[in-house]
Each structure stands twice: as structure tokens, then as C-alpha cells.
Amino acid sequence: LAFTSRKAVFVPCVREEDRWFDAPRVHRAPLKSVFAVPLVSGSEALGVIGMDAPCFHEARPPDETDTARLEALAAQTAIAVANARLYHASEEDRRRLRTLLDEQQRLRRHVTHLEAHVKATGRFKEIVGDSAALKETVRQAALAAPGDTTILLFGETGSGKELLARFIHERSSRATGPFVPVNCAALPEALVESELFGHEKGAFTGAVARKPGSFEIAHQGTIFLDEIGDLPREAQAKLLRVLQDRQVQRVGSPRSFEVDVRVVAATNQDLEHAIASARFRADLFYRLSVFPIHVPPLRERPEDIEALARYFTAHFSATLRKSVTTLTAAALTRLQEYRWPGNIRELQNVIERAVILAEGAVVDIDAITTGSAFHPAPAVPASSVITLVDAERRAILAALVAAGGRVSGLGGAAELLGLRPTTLHAKMKKLGIRRRPES
Template sequence: METKQTTDEIKDLKACLNDLIAVLALPAIWGNHEPSKIVSTLLEALVSMLRLDFAYVRLADTFGRGAPIEMARLTPPGNLMLRPQEIGQALTPWLGDGPHTSPIVVPNPIGQGAISISVFRLGVQDELGVLVAGSCRGNFATEIEKLLMRVTANQAAIGLQEARLLSEQRRVAEELDQRVARRTKDLAAANEELKKEIVERKRAEEKLRQDERELRRITDAIPQAIGVLGLDGMPLYVNQVLLDYTGLTLEDLKADDFRTRLFHPEDLERVQEKRQNALAHGAPFDLELRARRRDGRYRWFLFRYNPLRDDEGLIIRWYATGIDIEERKQAEESIRNENMALREEIDGASMFEEIVGSSEVLRKVLRQLAKVAPVDSTVLILGETGTGKELIARAIHKRSNRSSRAFIRVNCASIPSSLIASELFGHEKGAFTGALQRRLGRFESANGGTIFLDEIGELPAETQIALLRVLQEREIERVGSSQPISVDVRVVAATNRDLKAAMAAGSFRQDLFYRLNVFPIQMPSLRERVDDIPLLVEYLIERYAQKAGKKIRHIRKQTVELFQAYDWPGNIRELQNVIERAVVLCDGDTFSVDETWLKGEQDQQAGPAVPLAASIAGRERDMIEAALAQSRGLVSGPTGAAAKLGIPRQTLDSKIKSLGIDKQRFTRRST
């Protein structure tokens, strides 16, 4: 039904264009004719073109006939016996000063009931008469019909004006024959009046050209999304492009709630005041809005509004054109996401130092990193706090095919459990108290790149379920929305917790663990990298000395040995803090630390993982000697003293040396 209606409208528009061509040809038909002939042709043309029930013209007594000229044309089954004077008498109340050009409903002068009429004055400068068109059709008169009648009336006025001028010229010519000498000056004045009439005629022709340009603008804009709006901003007409895009009918768009059905509610609230002010001031303006497509998705459009004014400068309607700017908006959103990622990368650059060291355990980690980085496998980084898990995650990203896209870091432990879902997946406006506008989550910001979920073991249970769906289906849902959003993100997770123990305790899901544990990387503690400590110390001293504006050229050997003997429960982060503090306090060019900094912290540690650190200083020699006795002087290996004490071999060697223990005597005793 809608297709048929659209086809009929197109046929009507084509017919109106043909009628306009016919109207433009009328002057050639009625040229040099009497006013009655011009009016008769005019009435016949209007009734035929616009399917009117009647057309009526009353010419003022400006043609020297002693009485007004009244003529009418009716379409059967109207009362054809009615005289034009009777029709004019019935219409007189509406033909006074300032007749309405907009359709008004009046008692039917040619039959029963009511009828819609449009009234137009005839005349360019002087008042020549009035034209009335009447029709019982419900939609009479459309904008195109009013345009056609206005153009026809203007053409008829020009013809009548010419007829009046010809009559005047005949009268002047007769008088000139009799009073040539006396009327020379009058003839010159008449010529001047004729020039003025020609100027007015040119103005009328220019107005006609303006109307024609308006019609061309409408037809030229059809390939775009366009609409014709009333003074209140309500649609009067929209083109087929807009109807096809929205899936709505013209009647839908004429309804009071059309904006809520067409535009995104957030955008309506944002531009409401600007739109109202712009309509009130009458100046052209632009709005960027998301328009709803027939499949329910929104796309960004730039809508440009331009007013159409009449001869008096009054706005009679608005033209609105829409341009799709979705790709531009997506590009802007991508730039914002990349900027966010860059800011986070800059903020995180100072959190960990570069990967420094050459120990076998570290080289093993780097070999694993080199193998997994080029592929998109999910990586789970395990290790104690401060071991550089984020450094490894960033290295994986930089060596991957996603290195040119965003690297987004999320510390799951630092975000309240009530907000973690919103932070990861985003939220819609009004999803919860304080959600004043739509916000993109970290997964959307990392689209095409890598997201690093630090402290993954701290995720609440409900967020673990949502994360599992992301890993399985590569889709997220913003909080407050049920619309799935596809994401292309590589997940790298890290934790210092024992996830297997957490699974046994029921605080971490098994299925999520197995999704994350595709490629595990175990980060060694600093206790396992004693050989790397001298390199790390040199690197960190140089870094913080340069930052503090100091020059440190030497490092005490006892300081390095002290660092190697210490267990570093905080790992590299603790080493970094100790060196920064020592550099700040250093007065000369030799680096040293206060031994109490490490001994005091070491004595506070406890637990079976570091039994030597938990013992008191007085029993340290006894414990080492007892272990050496049991191992027969052997320090390394699975049965060595270091394994029995639960400390690295390098740490035990440093302790033996600092305590002056002769481990050879335990070997000799065994022999």
C-alpha cells in the first residue's frame, strides 16, 4: 500500500511539473486578448490542472467597462445553472482586505456542505482583482498546488496588466489624434509610467524565476535525505531516501513523537535548546544527531536547516538536509581511544623499569615471550608482586601484530567491585545512579589492540562470568544495554595469587582459569635472579642519579653483596624504591645504603617460604652450619644446604662469606 501511495505521489509531482510547463506557456496563448478571454483561459486551465470543483475570478472596474467582471468555471456535478455573480456574492465575506492564501473552509457556494478555498490577489502593482480556487479534496491545497496557483495567478496578472496597458494605449492614441500638440507632455508622462510598468514586470518575472529555482532545489535534493518543515519544525514532506533509511511512513514522521522515534534520546536532550533558539531567530543552523536506521542501529548525520522566506521576509517553511557522517565520527572516536591508550602508556612508563638481566630464568621468560608475542593467544602471567609482570605484558604487545593499536591496562584490584563491570564493558546513560551519559568501556577502547588485566584474581564472581563470555564469544554488553558489541581484543592477564587455591576455595571460576591459562608465563622473583642484581643496581643508580642531578661513579662492594644477600620480598619494585631513597641521600660519588634498611625489613618477614629470613640473627650461623653438616658441605643441588634452608644458592654463599663460615671443614668431616 505504501509503495502504491509513493508511486501516486511521484505521478502527481510529474503531473504538476507538466502543469507548470503549461502555465509558463499560457502567456503565448492569451497574448493581445481581452481581459475576459484571459480570465476564461485562466479558469479553464486551473480547473483542468488541479481537478478543482470550481474556480472564480472577479476583476475590478479598471478596464473602463463600468462594472466588475465576474467569471466562474464549475466541474460537474456542480450546479451549472449558478451565475458567477451568485458565487461571488456567497464568497464576498472572504474576499475583503488581506484574503488568506492558506486554505480555509467555507460553506460550499455551488452545492451542499463545506469546501476548502484558496484566495489569491491578481496584480503586480495595482489591484486588478481576485482569484478563488475551491476543492472538496481533504488535502487541498498542497504546497505544489499553491505554488502552481501562485505562478498561474502571476502570469494571468501580467496578461491582464498588458491588456489594460493596451486599452490605455488605445485611449491615449485616440486623444493624441485630436490633441497632439496639447498632450505632448502627457505622452511623455505616460511613457515614464510605461517604463515603471516594465520594471515591475521584470520584478514579477524575477519572482517567477525564484519560484522555479525553489522547485529545482527540491527536485535536485531528492538523492539526499531531505525534509520540508513548517514554522514549528514539524515535517510537511520528506523524500524517499529518508523514508527508506528509517523504515517509517510520512504519516509516522508527521506525528508529534516523530523525533523520539527517529533520533537518539541523548542527542535530542543535547540539542533541544539550540534547536528551539535557532528556529526562533530564523538563521540557518546545523545539528549533529544519531538517526535510527530501520534495523534499529543508529548512524551519525549532519542536519543543515535553511529557512525559506516570502516577499516580505517572513519565514514560511524550513528545508532540512541530512549528510551521513558515521565514518567521521568513528574516526574521531578511534582518535580519542588512541589518545586514552597513549596517556595510560605514558602514565605506566614509570611504574616498572626496563627488563634488565641475563640470568637463565629471565632468558627463559624472554624466550617464551618471543614465541607467544606474534600470535593472538591469551597469556596468563604469574609471579610475586613487583616482579615486572606489566613489563612482560607491554613487551608482548609491542612485539605483536597489534603494536600499532592501543595497549589498555586495568588494575582489577583498584576498582570497586560495584564499578568494575562498567569500567571494563562501559555503560549506557541512566544504567545506574551517576551514569549521566554513555561511556565506552576499556574493552571498546582496546579494540584492535591488547588489554592487560592486572590482579585478575581480584575480579568479583559476576564480572568473571562476563569476562568468560568475552573470551568465548568476543562480544561485550554495556551495563544497562542488551545489545551485543563485537570486540577484537587480545587479553593478557596477570596475578600474584595462587589461582588454583582460589578455585579450590570457590572464589575463582575453573572455566575462566582454563580460558586464561592458554599460555602461562611464570615470572621469577628477585631471589631467583641474584646474578642479575648487580646489573639492576647499576641501571637504577644511573637512572635516579640523572633524575636527581647527581653523578655517582662508584658502588661499594659490600653494598652489592648486601643486596644479593637480601631476600627482596617486594622484588624489583622494592629494589627500585631502596635505590631511589639511597640516591636522594647520597652526598658523594660513591653509592651506599644503610644496612638497617634491609635488615629491619628482612627480620619482619615470616613464613615457610623464607625460613632463613624468619630466623633471628643470633641463630643464623647455627642454622647454616647445621644445614652444611647435613649436606656434608654441599651448598647447591636438591640435597644441598641452600635447598634445606629454602634460600637461593647465591644468597647462602653470600651469608657463608659474610659470617666467615668455613664450609670446607664440613666436607673434611664427612671424609
Template sequence: MILRRLEPHSAGHAAPGRHHPERPVFTTAIATANSSDIPAHGTVTFARLIADLVARFVNIPPDTVDDTIVDTQRQIVQALGMDRSLFFQVGPGGDLVFTHQWTRPEFAHYDVPDHMSALSAQAQFPWLLNQLRVGTIVVVDDVDELPSDLDRENLRRVGTRSNVTVPIFVDGELIGALSVASLGMPRAATPILKDAMRLVGQVFGQALQHRSDQQQLQRAMREVTQLRDLLARDNELLHREVKQLRCNSGVTADSGAARETLQLVEQVAPTGATVLLLGETGAGKEVFAKEIHELSPRAKRPMVRVNCGAIPTALIESELFGREKGAYTGAVSRQVGRFEMAEGSTIFLDEIGELPLEAQVKLLRVLQDRVVERLGSTQPIKVDVRIIAATNRNLEDAVAARTFREDLFYRLNVFPITVPPLRERVEDIPALVWAFIEECSKHFGKSVTSVSRESMEALQRYTWPGNIRELRNTVEHAMILANSPKLVIPAPTARGNARQRSLKLTDVEAAHIKAVLDSTGWRVRGPGGAAELLGVKPTTLEGRMARLGVRRPSTAAGH
């Protein structure tokens, strides 16, 4: 029996605690294969074999390393006239765990059983393991010479008569061991056998280290990809913030009703409490939600908006809570949910009353435990998100009708705020109109310096069933038709007539002329007359009225 400590200069085999990076591993392998202790008649063949093996492990894909190791064991066993090769890797606690083997077919009955891979190397081969840990190559010409009864008995059990085992070190750390054995009869180890074991072990160690590095790199790349996707979504939200036409940077609150609502917003914003915004469609609930977010400590990150009524029922859970790859047919990739996107920020759930009952259960858990579970996963994910919900429905009626969970309603109804409709904010209309004009002026490239007094009064008299959204559309429509610095904004007609309105160009032109004439009391000429407001000569306007059949209604004759 021969015990040989690895030399400090051996490429890839630094003694424990030492690191020798100055020599490239594969170059050293081929150079050593041509060393003077290899018999001359085998030098060329062996060098060619080692060169071929080294070439196989250069840039090897990580998923083919295992199969390549086993095939290399076969080639080494056959080339060196041995019978079996075993490969071990270091497992938990520093034990060596059997992972790869190749045995000649005639000795298949000596294959190491799979169940041995789960046993502790310390329990099976304690003496051998201790030698390998200190960097010793163990050469056993006859197993009967082993000083350890336990090691000798376990080697005999798997048919070993002679054995050479080489420890594998990478950066001073033991990562595995490679052995070849003679099973038929004892066989003395030759210098070429020992060198071959050292060199092949060296190549295996570098291949495993390369695979480990690749796997760590892939994990890091996946994390980077996830972060990049999250940043991309944040960036997309920011772009939407910039592009979206809004009334202004804050809340227009010249009316008493708006000021009272804004006072509630300012009180709740810094607290982080859940807020439920109630109000009619188009009343500006989203504007108040954004104001709550902007006045909160979470304002550094964009608010995430979700329209619960606009997402198909089949997709609402994956949109809100995310999904894992393969969670359902068509889920070809992992998707981060809106709650995860809103980490450290605010999520605005508009039309919360349209949320399906199945999703309501998961939302309740988010409110109670602050965790979400992606579709297709049972792993809970902690989230730090403030929730602002909004609805134009009566949720108490929905609870009574069993279309909305009562426990979820109480969780959302912590601090309800009713956003007043536009008809209760008459004083806010002039400021809102000018905010929309300024935005449309930039968008359409038109300059408006004034709004006719009659138009503004008509807008304030109108009841606005569509609230701020309808006002915005009305101003935008007027800006499209505007051809002078003084803007005329006809108030909308009754909703029933609007459904029957013609889309023909002549009918639209006639309706617009009638609306302007209504705002001027059907006065065509003079300052403030319809011709001046429309930016045309009185004779031109009268000609268009005749051509389009625009006549003053008989009910207006006395005005």
C-alpha cells in the same frame, strides 16, 4: 482539471534528473511572489506573508521543523481561503506518506485519520502519485473530473471537493508533495493559489533537506567525537608510557631463571594466544606482559592496562565493557570500555583473581565469542583483543573455594608463565640497580658514577620479599639521600622492624648512618670508609654519630 509540468527554471523544483543550483531558493521565492500573474490588490499582502514564512525557516532548529510546517499550513490555508492542507514525504520504495496536516475547525470531521499514514500512496492515489513523480502540478477544480476511480473515491472519503497538489523536488529527487483542498464546495484554483503552493512547497523542501543535512552532520559529529575520545585515550596511554619510570626498554635477563621465562615469552608472543602470568607481588609480571605485547604483531598500538583489584566492584563492569548513557544513576554520558579501547591491541588484566564473579561471566564471553556488551545495552560489539592476565593468587585454590569460575580459569590458563621472584634472579640485581639509578638520575638531576661494592653485595644477599618493586623503592630512597657520585644503597631491614620505623628526620639520618657503617664494617676513615661514602669529613661524621647516639653494636665489636 489542470495538469501543469514544473518549469525548468522554477527555484527548488528541478524536473527529475535535472539540477538547477544557480538560484538561491529563498530569494527566488520572494521574487516570484511579486510576479505579474498575481493580482495587484493581493501582491503586497501575499509577498509579505511569503517573506515572513521564508524568514521563519531560515536557520530553523531541526527539532522545530515539524511544528513550523503545520503552523505554515494554517497560515496558507487561511490566507488563500482554502479549508485543509496535507503534506506528504517520500517513504520506502518511493511511496508518498502523509506526515503533516492542518484543517479548519469547522471541518475537523474530515481530518485525515492517523492510520492512513501507514498506507501506501500507490494504493490510495496511484494516478495522482504518477503525475507527481514526473513533476506535474495537479490542479483539480472538481474531484468528479478525476480520471481515476480509485483516486476520486479516496479523495471523496476525506471530504475533498477541489484540490491543488504540488510535487517537491530537491536536487532532481522527489522528496514530498504539498496540497491544499476545498472541502465545503468546489473552488477553481487562481494563479495566486498555484504560485503560493509552489513557493511554500519549495520552502518546505529546503527546510526538510536542511534538517536531513543537519541530522547527518550530527551523526557524523557523534562518530567524530567517539573517534576523538578513543584517540584521546590512546594518547593518554602513550603519555603514561613515556612518563612511567621503568627498569629499561626490555627485560633484564642475566639470570638463568629470567632467561628461561623470557624464552617462553618469545615463543608465545607472535601467536596471539591468551597468556596467564603467575608470580609474587612486585615480581615484574607487567614488564613481561609488555614484552609479550612488544614482540607481537599488535605492538603498533599501546597495550591497555587494567588493575582489576583497584577498581571498585560497582564500576568494574562499566570500566571493562563500557556503558550507555543512563545505564545507571550518574551515568550521564556514554563510556567506551577498556576492551573497546584495546581494539587491535592487547589488554593486560592485572590481579585477575580479584575480579568479581559477575564480571567473570562477561569476561568468559569475551574469551569465548570475542564480543562485549556495554552496560545498559543488549547490542553485542565485536572486539579483536589479545588478553594477558596476571595474578599473585593460586587460582586453583580460588576455584575450589568457589571465588573464581572454573571455566574462566581454563580459558585463561592456555599458556601459563611463572615469573620468578627476585631472590631467584640474584644475577639480575646489578643490572636492575643501574637501570633504576639512570632513571632516578634524570628525575632528580643527580649524577652517580659508581655503587659501593659492599652495597651491591648486601643487595644480592637480601631476600627481597617485595621483589623488584621493593628494590626500586630502595634505590630511589638512596638516590634522594645521595650527595656524592658514589652511591651507597643500604639493604632494607627486616619487615617487622620496618613497620615500627620512626619518620623523624633525626631517626632517619641515624638509621642511614648505621646502615652505611654496617656496609663498611663500621670503618669510618680511609678509602671506602663510611665518611668517604657519605661525602663528609671523618670528624664531621664522628660528631654526628655522637650527637645522634649512633654506637657500634656489641655483637659487632670483634669485626
């Protein structure tokens, strides 16, 4: 009765109750009264806990204290029973629970990256410029975006590689999935595998909980591996396996699992030279460079400087709550004279500082140059310019002199120039250079 009604029940005289007249225990034990309370967990009744009294003349009915004590005991017992049932659940149920917890953690990470993405795209979400070099880069990116082809972006630091990677992601079938940027150069060598592939609890000192890696977080989205040339050799081998098998294995786990990820990598290095010097794996390079795209430096697209400067001026004027609306002709001329070794990132910083310094609605030349490390490139006299052929000839002759006329071997001219001996011989023959020049 207590089980079905889910309420406390007191029976003062069991033997006088017709419903229990045939119950064996009623006749085996001299029961007279029973006080029972149901074990309830959530909305489910798990059982009954009760007290009974032997036969005596007058059974004292339970008072409020008795009821409170038994209900408290019943509540604790119900928790213990529920926990025991969960503990003894099937392995399949536990596996499902682990899967749900992993998915919950992945979704939390996804939300975090979406928030970061919104913040990032809220800053600079447009590819600004109308130069032929930029148009060709964007055209190639737009062609490659819809598929799952692995893309390698190569260009100088600050030239806009991550912005182009986001452009590719947002025009792909994975646009609703996560975009996960990873700066390989910033990863501590001891934690590279953990950051990329995740780790299990207890995998190493400090691994207090399971952590999904960037590939796992990027599932059904895009992972952007920036500065891929700085990835340690050991991690390169494991990355290659992930690209080949689409399987990820967390550090400390014997199992691997499948990930559905598109890879866009980027570098500011000459990876072919890194391969020749054994700093980068050739097989990984060929796996990454299925569709290489060159991101031009700002000096190769000077016609875009004015548009970028105006774009950054409007942006920082709004974010800094200023009323700057334009740049003077002198300021624009100064910007266009500079070579921009730091590319768009450097231009962005210069304009931000100029907007801060600007008084009123106009950025003048003084706001760009005063107190900064920014200087225009000095003009080079035409008489001092030499041809590339002459420069190459001078370099080879200087190396031969330094090497005592030797081309091959340790300390030879080929080694000094970073060339293969056969390559140097061919260049010497082409330029008509003698084997032993006079010093």
C-alpha cells in the same frame, strides 16, 4: 533571484518585471513590491524569506534597518531549517553519526592510553638481567608474542609482570594498537562491569554519558588484566563470555558488539587453590591459561640484583638531576644479602631513596640502610634447618593431635591442614604415621 545569487533582492514593481509576468500569484494578489533574503546554512542555500507590499502609489525601498532585520530573521530561520533537516535525516545517517561519535571517543581514549604508555615506557622500558631464570621467561614470552594466544603470567607482586606484558604487546602484530592495563584488584566491585565493558547513558545513577569500557578501548590492541584472581565471581562469568564470543555488551544496552582484543592476564595467587575454594572459576582459568608463563621473583635470580641496581641508579640519577654514577662494593653486597619480598619494585624504591640520600657520585651502604625499613635476611644456623619430609610429618602429627585422631569430618585433621581426607591418608601411609598418635 535571491536564492540563486544568495543576496538580498528588492523588486519595486513586480508587475513591471517581465520574468514574473506569467506568475499566478502576481495576478491573484495586488503585489507591487517584494523584498527577499536567502536562507543560507554554511555554503548551502535552503530557501528564501521575503516581505511583500500590496499595491500602493509609491513603494518605499528598504533601508539599512529593514535589511538588517530581515537578514537576522533569515539567519535564525536558516538555522531552524537546517536543524529540522538533520532531525528528519534517515536512521542510517543517525547510525553513522553515532558510530563516528563512538569512534571519536574511542580514539580520544586511545590517545590517552598512548600518552600513558609513553610515560610508562619512558620510566622503565627494559627487561634488565642475564640470569638463566629470566632468560627462560623472556624466551617463552618472545615465542608467544607474535600470535593472539591468551597468556597468563603468574608471579609475585613487584616481579615485573606488567613490564613483561608490554614486552609481549610490543613484539606482537598489535604493537601499533593500544595497550590497556587494568588492575582488577583496584576496581570497586559495583563498577567492575562498567570499567571492563562500558555503560550507556542513564544505565545507573551517575552514568551521565555513554562510556566505553577497557575492552572497547583496547580494540585491535592488548588488554592486560592484572591481579585477575581478585575479580568478583559475577564479573568472572561475564569475562568468560567475552573471551568465548569476543562480544562485549555495555551495562544498560540490549546490544552486544564485537571486539578484537588480545588478553594477557596476570596473578600473584595460586589460582588452582582459589578454584578449590570456589573463589575462581575453573572454566575461566582454563580459558586464560592457554600459555602460562612464570615470572621469577628476585630471590630466584640474585645474579640480576647488581645489574638492576646499577640500572635504577643511572635512571634516578638522571631523573633527580644528580651526579650519582656508581655503588660501592659494600652497598652491592648488602643488596645481594637481602631476600627482597617486594621484588624488583622494592629494589627500585630502595635505590631511589639511596640516590636521594647520596652525596656526590657514589651510593654507599649507609644510604641504603639508614632510616629505612630495609634489613638483610638473618643467617639461619645449619643446625636449625629441618627437611621438608620432617616438616610435613610434624604438621600432620600436630593436626591429628588437635583433631583427637580424626582424619575426616568437621574439625578433622584433613580440614585443619586444608587437604582432602584421601590425600591425607596417602601421606600418612607414606610417612608411616599411625591413625591415633599419642598427644
